[in-house]
Amino acid sequence: MVSIVIPAHNEEQVIGRCLSALLRDAEPGELEVVVVTNGCTDGTAEVAGSFPGVRVVDSPVASKPAALNLGDEVAGSFPRMYVDADVEVDAIAVRAVAEVLRSGDCHIAAPRIEPVLVGRSWAIRAYYDVWTRLPYVRDDHVGSGFYALSEDARRLFDEFPDTMAEDFFIHSLVPASERRCVDGYCFRAHPPYSIRSLVKIQSRIQAANARNHVLFAAQADDINRGHKAELLRLARQPAMTPKVAVYALVTIVAKFKAKRRNRSAAVGVWDRDDTARAIAGGASKVGTAGGASTAGASRVSRAD
8 A cells, every 4th residue: 555645725626636636547445545634714625535535634724744744643554655736646657656665776756747838828838848957857856746755764754844845855855866756657737827826936935945945955055056057058059048038037036035025924824826726626616526425535633
């Protein structure tokens, strides 16, 4: 069995899509799926609970790190995978990642990320065309919506730290030789539809990276140097020059906003993209769970 922890805060619009993709090709008893609904004011728990075999843990605390820790208390198997509620990954990719981790060749793994760019503007597509070419994403990337740990890797830390950059923290736990991006398999991430929303989530990421730099200082500095070198190389290619300009502008504005954010009352506020969620929510009204019965689902409420 593989354990999968999915933290979910007000994800009614997308949690059904996530669980449908995950469970569609799963064998009975193959996956232990724990959805930790945290601080929700919508129907996330009800949608998740409509999928047979999914365990829902309710907490009133709106905190992704706290939700991950709660999920770890409930989950019982390894490899253990941590999946964002707004991405899509199937059981075939999960099996491939689990097989790599069980081989002992590495301790942290993920499928390759595939941004879904249908319907996005040229500027959004340009940004992600550059982003996916950078060393952090290109070379054994884990995070940005999915990472999986062996039991040995999970022993490297006690609890998830109270940081919004928890996937970067996980990425930095082991050297590159012990990380693996499993080629031939992917998970689908859904970028925002507007530049304004992209800047908002990037400023949140930049603010968290700056606040919690001590957690992953050495690796972050190496990654930043590698990114600068690659951006300069890409900028010299005529077809990529305007795309690099878009990426650079978004990053500069996001870093400026991040500095202001870290000096304001907005510190710790989890800004997210709602443009892609709104469209996914409209599509899901056809029926997220496909009429799934609640038989086999379980639900636990946590007071703290």
